[in-house]
Amino acid sequence: MDLIFDYRSNLARYPAFQEFFRTHRPPLLAVWGRHDPAFIPAGAEAYRRDLPDAEIHLLDAGHFALETHADHHGAAEKG
16 A cells, blocks of 8 residues: 555656566566556556566556456456
């Protein structure tokens, strides 16, 4: 919750996050709303710079894609 409540301070930590990704190569699944005005699709795709095997899904939704359309998107991804 600290990260959410003080998002501005996260920007300074991005280089450390990116170095961690490059060094440790953790699996990444990004489920993103294609129409999110705050976290645009380019933000999801940017993960591929450090994690080329990242699995990225851009859903036809906004910022709260999974909260507002979980049943729809879950069913669409399965089938």
